[in-house]
Amino acid sequence: MRGVIWRYELRKALLSPVILALLALFIAFNLLFIAEQSYKRQDMAVLNEMAEQFGVQITDQMQDKLERYNQAQLAEMNELTKTRTGEVYAQPGDFFTYDHFNAYVQEQPDLYLDAEISGFNRMRIIHDYAARMHGIAEVYAMLDTSQMALGQIQLYGLSGPAAEAVTGRYAELDGRIQQLVASGEYRHLFFDGNVYGAHSMLFKSLFRMLLFELMILAVLLAVFLSKNEFEQHTHLLFYAAKHGRKLQTDKLLAALASAAVLTTVLAGVTLAIYFLTFSYKGLWQTPISSFFTWEPGMFFPFLTWRNVSFGVYFSCAVVLMYVLQLLFAAVAFVLGSFIRNSYLVYGSFAVLFGSLLLLGRLVPLSSELIFYTILTPFHLILNPHIWFTAGGAFSMIRDWEWMTAGGWAIMLAILSLWCLRQFKRQDIH
Amino acid sequence: MAIVLHEIRKLFSLKMIALVALLNVIFYLMYIQFYFEHFPNGRPDKDIYKIVIEIKQQYGLELDEAEFVQFKQTFDQKVQEAELIMSRDSHFKGAGISTYEAFRTMDTFSGNKRFKELNHYAMFDPGIDLFWELQAQQYLIERFEDRLERAYANFANTDVSVVKRVDALVESGTLNTIFPDTIYRHYQSIMFYVYSISIVSILLIVSPIFLRDRRSGVIHLQHASRIGRRLFRSKLIAALLSAMLIISIQLGCFFLLYTRRGIALFYEAPINSAFNSMYFWYDLTFAQFIGLSVGILYVLGLITALAAAFFSSISANYMALVALQIPYIYLITQPLSGVLIENLIVLYRPKYAQPIAYGLLFAIVAALLAFRWRRERKGDLLL
Structure with a gap:
């Protein structure tokens, strides 16, 4: 029942x-x-291809491979743009600067195919990821947890045992950050x-x-x-x-x-x-x-x-x-x-x-x-x-x-x- | 009339009053109290507000050319005084900064540690207000100097009627007045919360108006009595009166707190001013603007009472009632709050944005109720 x-x-x-x-x-x-x-979604999807091609783990080997790939792609791009406009670029992002994009894409819509532009954009995104990978280790080295603890204590106006607790917990956090740096857990690709x-x-x-x-x-x-x-x-x-x-x-x-x-x-x-x-x-x-x-x-x-x-x-x-x-x-x-x-x-x-x-x-x-x-x-x-x-x-x-x-x-x-x-x-x- | 009073009394049961009062207190503590305790909120608002009050006391609500020149002179004097202090202060000497201009333009992000420390010392050491005030005064001078160009620049690509309005603003000289942005933004934020909680309170109290009688079966007696189905209209009147009562109490409490902030200085100041960050379709003083927003809150309160009555009349149970209230509260406080209360008569929106929005809202609610009333007159009671 x-x-x-x-x-x-x-x-x-x-x-x-x-x-x-x-x-x-x-x-x-x-x-x-x-x-x-x-x-x-289109821009984010570039990372899925990267993950497939290079893996998500950031290693020296992977960075080398990515660098070579980027150089090859850039050379290809420059070859194409040279024949069209005579311009060459130090990095794909330069193509998308406001004035440049206006002059060559907005005002001359027939110059490049849509597929070519989206190819350039894809390269720009991969370049940006590659650039961000440089020097990420230093960022973690510069983190000062005791300073953060002080900041938090000031922000909330904590004192006494509460403030001590925050300091203690941030010290614990410091340990976690050390461990993170040692294991290289942060060296992974994500959006x-x-x-x-x-x-x-x-x-x-x-x-x-x-x-x-x-x-x-x-x-x-x-x-x-x-x-x-x-x-x-x-x-x-x-x-x-x-x-x-x-x-x-x-x-x-x-x-x-x-x-x-x-x-x-x-x-x-x-x-x-x-x-x-x-x-x-x-x-x-x-x-x-x-x-x-x-x-x-x-x-x-x-x-x-x-x-x-x-x-x-x-x-x-x-x-x-x-x-x-x-x-x-x-x-x-x-x-x-x-x-x-x-x-x-x-x-x-x-x-x-x-x-x-x-x-x-x-x-x-x-x-x-x-x-x-x-x-x-x-x-x-x-x-x-x-x-x-x-x-x-x-x-x-x-x-x-x-x-x-x-x-x-x-x-x-x-x-x-x-x-x-x-x-x-x-x-x- | 006696029936209407009885209906109102039924709405304001002791438990409901307690519940709504509690919710109001919680809402006040969570959102509104902050604005009363922190006005003006932080820097540089605090310093700008202070200087504007000084202007008001010295020159009145309007600055003419001669007064403005004088105001600039006081700034130069203050700079000289500051430089005197700087020349004696070891922090400034150490960084090699001797003029105010050099201090203002020094690049604290350049990596020069001395600059960074000096900036921290002069701006964030408690007890030194001087440099904030100088900065605030300079900001106000700049705002005043480009007040006319700024008005046009803000509306460069808009349609003719807006530009005409800017012309009128410039010609009337209202842009020479000093109503500060600090008060406008503060009032705007606080008004949004007052608006939100009054809608919630009205909905909560008025909503049971039809449902309660239907659930308890009293409706059979009511329809068989002499007043019969016309009771529907009496209840609507009761709902409207209750809404007025609730909103009056809330606004009363609010203004009791608000008028204690010392804002009375600026009641007579036109809201289209050199120092305000907004331009408006109408030339109102701040007091008139407050009056306008209060009027609008009453209108919305009445619309909400009608909406609550409608929800009440079509809900089969309290779950359905709450399920209708929640989307209404979301709609009014989230996507529609901009046009309904936050940006009243601003030049960024079409001139008739508010009349159209409120008109539409009222028309929808009224049409739904009219439809309901037709059903009520003929409808079967065996729900």
Whole structure:
């Protein structure tokens, strides 16, 4: 019997027109975002060819090979341009300087074929990668973690034990950087963060959109399921039946299952389209701590605490996304056990979200406790791009992502069980 | 009327008031408080603002040619004073900098460590405001000098009506006034948050208006009573009045805090000025501009109340209601916020951008409600 009811609840949730409409809206919204970004795809795809031809690991041998290839290509290009315009170039980028491009391409559209121009552009991109590879070792040698720690302490106005903790953690980070330099983990090719910002595009923009959309869906559904009988005035009948109040357990399971199903559908469609648009072929093994994940405004490239490849990082992020959606569904369910009116449950979820974000303000800036106020799923969904990475005073607790998810999962499991038990004994009007 | 009052009372239940008040407090702490605590925010804004206040106190809201010459003279005096200090200061001597011009143009990125240290000492050592203020004053002098050319340069490639408007601005002499950019941008940012939270509050409070009665079955009694289906219209009036009430309370709180920032100095200053970063279609003073934005917030509040009523009247349950509210909040606060509140009457947008946007928004909501009212008059109750 249980299996049947559980499945009916799930069906009721997933086939509700409201949820389907929202799901369609969210998918359309995400696709719009990907379409907006898709102008980068041609340029980004050059790296896939490079990865295939030269490998992703940056070694002297690879750099030599790349250099020879570039010289050969440049000679070919110069031969072509010499016959057309008499110009030769020291590097392919010179072709694309504003005035030059205007004079030879915009004003004389018949001079070069489109294929030739895109060939030049491809060479320019490969040249840029080759140029960026030079001297990347020095960048890491120049990183001064104690200075960064001071900067962070000043930025947040920390003092006392809190400041000491930051200093200590940055010392730990220094060890990690030494290890990174020694192992050569950073010497891998990835989409140039300065130009394409690929890490942020995927893990900041797209993942954050997904996380928020899924949170909305999970909460809507969890509250809907747990309150539905009361809203339909069928509670007196249903909870008096043989299956009775066990129904509420089925509803919790259905809420969790529907959160998982919705995550699969929405994230599945969105990410599938993303990876069809932007090919990561040959790059799944590249470590996230590659030099090339360095994006504007950052002190150093994204740096994971362990050597994590893009593929593993992505899988971890997806797993964490699932866990977070289950947590949100459970939070909403638990709130629903305390508050009668479902409209107020939605409102109080928003209040809970906001007040937990503000929790850190209650703790003095000298207390180490301040770093633990961010261990909530609400903080987690704000900045998915820094998951599993080091840097910044407030993301220095190693594995805080899993600690938060695990801790909240245990807490919510206990709370849910308690609420279900309470429900069995409480009066129903 | 009694019915309308009852409906309003039903909307403002104690729990709803508590919920919305809490949300307002959280929103204030998260977004708005910052702007009140940090005004003007950082450098060089702080220094520019200070100098503009000095101008206001010395010359009034408008600078004529003679006053401007005098203002430039005070700058030269200050430079001389600064150079006197520089000649005594070991940091400057060490770097071999003796004139203000040399200090200003020295290349701190050239790799000369002395320059870098000197720059750090003069600009970022707490207690030395002098060089920031000099820089701010020089900036203001430059802004004032090229105020007319800048106005044209900003709109070089736009259509005739805009250029005509720039002509009018130049001729009227409003560009000789001193309303600072700092206040405009501050007001603009803060207004966006006030706008966002008032929309959320109105939506939350008004939204249950039809749904609650339908869910509880009271609607059967209501339709059978003497007022019958016309209750729909009474409820709409109740929704509109509630929105007015909510927004009045919020704006009251906001201006209570805002007027304490000492901005009263500039209430009478025209917003088209030499030091503002925007140009506007209409010649308003800052006080009038505030009035305009308040009026616009009321209009949007009323539209939102109607939208909430519509959502309420078509939702089968609270999940559907919230599912409708979320896209509405997103739409108003994200893609539409620029035209609806942030860039009021700016010259960058078409002259009738706001009337058209609000007109369209109102027309859509009104049409949906009219459609709903026709259904309501004839519709079956067995939903």
